[in-house]
Amino acid sequence: MNRVVPGFPLSLGITLTYLSLIVLLPLGALVWQALDIGWDRYVAILSGTRTAAAFRLTLATAAGATLFNAVYGLALAWVLVRYEFPGKRLLDALVDIPFALPTAVAGIALSALFVKNGWFGGPLAAIGIDVAYTPLGIALAMAFTSIPFVVRTVQPVLEDLAHDVEEAAATLGASDRRIFARVIFPAIFPAFLTGASLCFARSLGEFGAIIFIAGNLPGRTEVVSLLTFIRIEEYDYPAAAAIAATLLGLAFLMLFVVNMIQLWQQRRIGTGD
Amino acid sequence: MATEPQTPAHTRARIRVGDGALTRRLLIGGVLLVTAFIVIAPLAAIFAHALSHGWAAYLASFASEDTRHAIWLTLFVAVVVVPVNVGFGIAAAWCIAKFRFTGRNLLVALVELPFSISPIIAGVAYLFVYGAQGLLGPWLQEHDIKIMFAVPGIMLASLFVTAPFVARELIPLMIAQGSEEEEAAVTLGAGGWRILTLVTLPNVRFALLYGAALCNARVMGEFGAVSIVSGNIRGQTNTLPLQIELLYQDNNAIAAFAVATLLTLVALFTLVAKAIIERLDAARTRALGGTPGH
Numbered sequence: 001m002n003r004v005v006p007g008f009p010l011s012l013g014i015t016l017t018y019l020s021l022i023v024l025l026p027l028g029a030l031v032w033q034a035l036d037i038g039w040d041r042y043v044a045i046l047s048g049t050r051t052a053a054a055f056r057l058t059l060a061t062a063a064g065a066t067l068f069n070a071v072y073g074l075a076l077a078w079v080l081v082r083y084e085f086p087g088k089r090l091l092d093a094l095v096d097i098p099f100a101l102p103t104a105v106a107g108i109a110l111s112a113l114f115v116k117n118g119w120f121g122g123p124l125a126a127i128g129i130d131v132a133y134t135p136l137g138i139a140l141a142m143a144f145t146s147i148p149f150v151v152r153t154v155q156p157v158l159e160d161l162a163h164d165v166e167e168a169a170a171t172l173g174a175s176d177r178r179i180f181a182r183v184i185f186p187a188i189f190p191a192f193l194t195g196a197s198l199c200f201a202r203s204l205g206e207f208g209a210i211i212f213i214a215g216n217l218p219g220r221t222e223v224v225s226l227l228t229f230i231r232i233e234e235y236d237y238p239a240a241a242a243i244a245a246t247l248l249g250l251a252f253l254m255l256f257v258v259n260m261i262q263l264w265q266q267r268r269i270g271t272g273d
Numbered sequence: 274m275a276t277e278p279q280t281p282a283h284t285r286a287r288i289r290v291g292d293g294a295l296t297r298r299l300l301i302g303g304v305l306l307v308t309a310f311i312v313i314a315p316l317a318a319i320f321a322h323a324l325s326h327g328w329a330a331y332l333a334s335f336a337s338e339d340t341r342h343a344i345w346l347t348l349f350v351a352v353v354v355v356p357v358n359v360g361f362g363i364a365a366a367w368c369i370a371k372f373r374f375t376g377r378n379l380l381v382a383l384v385e386l387p388f389s390i391s392p393i394i395a396g397v398a399y400l401f402v403y404g405a406q407g408l409l410g411p412w413l414q415e416h417d418i419k420i421m422f423a424v425p426g427i428m429l430a431s432l433f434v435t436a437p438f439v440a441r442e443l444i445p446l447m448i449a450q451g452s453e454e455e456e457a458a459v460t461l462g463a464g465g466w467r468i469l470t471l472v473t474l475p476n477v478r479f480a481l482l483y484g485a486a487l488c489n490a491r492v493m494g495e496f497g498a499v500s501i502v503s504g505n506i507r508g509q510t511n512t513l514p515l516q517i518e519l520l521y522q523d524n525n526a527i528a529a530f531a532v533a534t535l536l537t538l539v540a541l542f543t544l545v546a547k548a549i550i551e552r553l554d555a556a557r558t559r560a561l562g563g564t565p566g567h
Contacts, residue, residue, distance in 0.1 A: 004456045006465040011368035018361050019383055022432050026398035027390075029408045033401045072307055079304045082291055091305070093544055094312050100487075100540035101316075102494025104514040105533045108521050109315035112322055112530075119314065144311060166290060176290045184290060205391020208496035208514070212521065225393040225497065232397060232501055237406055244397040248390065255389045259382075 027248070034245035037238045045242040050218050051227060055246075058224040061135050062203035065142035069199045072143075073150025074192060080151070081158040098147045103208025110141055111212040133215030138223060141210045142203035149202065150195035157191040158184075190265035194258055201254035205247055319537050323530035334531035339508045343516035344535070346424070350512060351492045354431045358488050359481070362439025366477075367469070369440075370447030371455065381444070385437045395433045396501025399426065422504030427512060430498040435488045442484035446477050479550045490543040494536050 034042070045051060080092055098106065114121040114131040121132055131137045161184065169179045185192075207225040215221040222230075224247060231240035291297065324331050334340065365384050369377060387395070401407045403420040413420060420426045454476070458468045474481065496514040503510040511519065513536055520529035 004459050005371050005452050005468070006459070007469070008368060008372050008374075010465075011364045012372075012374075014364040015361070015368055015380065015384070018364070019436075022429070022436055023383065023386055025408075026395065026402050026433065029401035030394070030398040032408070072304070075300055075304050076308070078291065079300050082289070083297055083301055085301055087305075089548075091308060093548055094308060096544055096547070097312055097316065097540070100490055100543050102490075102496060102514050102536045102540070104496040104517050105319065105494065105536050105540075106315060108517060108526075108529055108533060109318045112526070113314055113318050119318065120310070140311075144315070147312070163289070170290075176293065176296070179290045201389060205393060207391065207393045212518075225391055228393050228397060229497075229501065232400065237401075240397055241401065244394050248394050251389050251391065251394070255382075255386075 030241065030244055030248065033237065033241035037242055041238065042242050045239050046246060050222070051239075051243060053219045054222050054224045054227045057135060057138070057220075057222070058204060061139040061223070062142055062200050064135075064139040065146060065203045066196050066200040068139070068143045069146055069150050070192070070196050073147065073195060073199075074154060076151045077154040077158055081155060095148050095151050098145050103145060103206070104212075106144055107141065107209040107212035110137075110144060110209065114140070114213060132213050133217075133221060135221060137213040137215070138210050138221060141213050142206050145206055145209045146199040146202045149198040150192065153191045153195035153198070154188050157188045161187055190261050190268065194261050194265070197254055197258050197261065201251060201258075204250055204254075316537065319530055319533050322526060323534045326527055330527055331531050331534075334528035337528070339511065340516055340520075340528070340532060342508045343511045343513050343532070346427075346511070347493050347513040350424070350427055350431055351489050353428055354435065354492045355485055355489050357432060358435050359439050359485050361436060362441075362443055362484060363469070363474070363481075365440040366443035366447050367473070369444050371452050384440050384444075387433055387436050388441075392430075392434055392495065392497030392499075393501065396430055396498040399430050399433070399498075399502050403429070421502055422506065423510060426502035427499050427510065430502045431492045431495055434495050434498050435491045438488035438491065439481065439484035442480040442487070443477055446480045447473070450476055479554050483547055483550050486543045486546045490539050493539055 037045070046055070076091075076095065080088065080095075111118075111132060113119050114124070114137060116122060116125050116132070118132075124131055129136070131140060165183055166179055169183050174182070205225055206223075207229070210223055211226055214223065214226070216226055224243060228240050228243045228247070231237075231243065291300065323334075335344075365380075368374075369381055369384070400421060402409055403413060403426060404410055405414065405421075407421075420429065454472050455468050458472050463471070493512075494514055495512075496518070499512055500515055500518070503512065503515060505511060505515055505519070507519070513532055517529050517532050517536075520526075520532060
C-alpha cells in the first residue's frame with residue numbers, strides 16, 4: 001500500500017462503480033435470464049438441431065482460423081523479428097489493420113473479394129473452390145479479424161530470446177531444424193499458445209466480419225453469434241439467453257486457459273528454465 | 274511499446290537459425306504474399322469499389338439524408354463515449370498502478386474482461402437490463418425512459434465494448450514509471466488533482482492519446498453490440514457500420530463502400546497516430562536516456 005500518493009479511495013471507488021454498472025450489471029442480467037430458463041429447457045435449446053449445428057460449425061471454423069493464424073502468425077512474427085528487408089515497418093503496421101478496421105467493413109470487403117465475380121472469387125471458382133457462402137468463407141473472415149493475436153504475443157518473446165543458447169547449439173553442430181525444434185520453439189511456445197487461444201476465443205464470438213460472407217443458411221452456414229442475433233429479432237429471449245450464456249461460458253473458459261498458460265510461462269521464466 | 278530490433282553489424286555476420294538465403298527468401302516471400310492477399314487486398318477492394326463509378330458517384334453517396342444522419346450520430350456517440358472511457362481509464366490505472374491491495378489482480382482481469390466477450394453477448398446482456406423484459410424494463414417504462422433501441426443504448430453498449438482501451442495502455446506504463454515523481458510532488462505540498470494533471474498525465478500523454486484513438490476507432494466501428502441495442506431505425510438509430518450493412522443489403526454497393534472508406538480512413542489514421550506516437554516515445558527515451566515508455 002502506497003501511503004504517500006493520494007487518491008486511492010476515489011480512484012478505486014470510480015473504477016468499481018463504473019465496472020459494476022457498465023460490465024457486471026449486464027453480464028449479471030444475462031446469467032440471471034439464463035438461470036431463469038431452467039436446466040431441462042436449456043439442454044433442449046442447445047441440443048436443438050439448428051443450435052447444435054451452429055455450435056459445431058462455429059467451433060470447427062474457429063479451429064480452422066486458429067490453425068491458419070498459428071502458421072501465418074508465427075511466420076509473420078519470425079520474419080518481423082529475424083530479418084531486415086525493405087517495407088518491414090509497413091508490414092509491421094499492417095498487422096494491426098484487422099484490429100483497427102471495423103468488422104462490418106472487413107466483412108463487406110472480404111465478401112466483395114470472394115464472391116463469384118470478385119477479384120479472388122472468380123479465379124478460385126474456376127479451380128473449384130467456393131469461398132463465399134461456405135464454411136471456408138466463415139473461417140477466412142474469422143482468420144482475418146484475429147491475425148494480430150499470435151503475431152503480437154510471439155513477437156516480443158522472440159525479440160528477447162537470448163542468442164547464446166542458440167549459438168551454443170549451433171557450435172555443437174545441431175542443425176537449424178533441430179535448434180528451432182529444441183531451443184527456439186519451446187521458448188516461444190507459451191506465448192504462441194496464448195496467441196492461438198486468444199485467436200480461437202475471438203473467432204468463437206465474431207459476428208460483423210462473418211455475416212456478409214457466410215450465406216447464413218440455418219444448419220449449414222449459420223454461426224452461433226448470428227443465431228443469437230436472430231433469436232433476439234424473433235423475441236425468443238430464452239433461446240437467446242441460453243445461447244449467449246453458453247458463449248459467455250466459453251469466453252470465460254478461454255480466459256481461464258490463457259491465464260493458466262501465462263502462469264506457466266511466468267513460472268518457467270521465474271526458474272530460468 | 275515495440276522496440277526496434279537491433280542488429281549491429283557484428284551480430285549480423287553470425288549465422289543464426291533461418292539465416293540461410295533460401296529459408297529467408299521463402300519465409301519473407303510467403304508472408305508478404307499471404308499478407309497481400311488477406312490484408313492489403315481487402316483494403317484496396319474497399320477503395321476500388323467505392324470509386325468504381327468515379328468521384329461524382331462516390332461523393333453522391335454522402336448526399337443521402339440517412340447517411341448524413343449516421344455520420345452525425347456516430348460522431349455524437351464517440352464524443353460522449355471516448356471522454357467517459359478516458360476518465361475511467363485514468364481512474365483504473367491510478368488505483369491499479371500506484372497502489373497494492375487485495376484483489377488487485379482480479380480488478381485488472383475485470384478491467385480487461387470486455388475484450389474477451391463477444392460484442393453480441395454484450396448487446397444481449399444490455400437488452401436483459403434495459404429492454405422491456407429486462408431487469409429495469411418495467412421501471413423504465415413506468416417512467417417513460419427509453420434506453421433500448423435509442424441513442425442511450427448505443428452509448429452504453431459502446432462504453433462496455435471500449436472500456437479497457439485507455440486503461441490497458443496506461444496501466445503497464447504507469448507501473449513501469451513508479452510513484453517517485455508523485456511522492457516528490459506530495460512532499461512539495463501538491464494536492465491530488467495537481468499531481469494528476471501536472472505530473473502523472475504529462476508522463477503518460479502519448480499512451481493516453483493512443484488509448485483514446487483506439488477507443489475512438491472502435492466506438493465508431495462497433496457493429497455487433499450496437500446492432501442488437503440500436504433497433505436499426507433508419508435515420509434515427511443507425512450508426513455508420515449499421516448504415517453500411519443497410520446499404521450493402523439494399524444492393525447499393527457503391528454507397529456501402531463509400532461509407533466504409535470513412536471508417537477505413539479512421540482506422541488508417543489511428544495506425545499512423547500509433548506509428549508517430551511510438552517514434553516520439555522512442556525519441557524521448559533516447560533524449561532522457563531512460564527506460565522505454567518514459
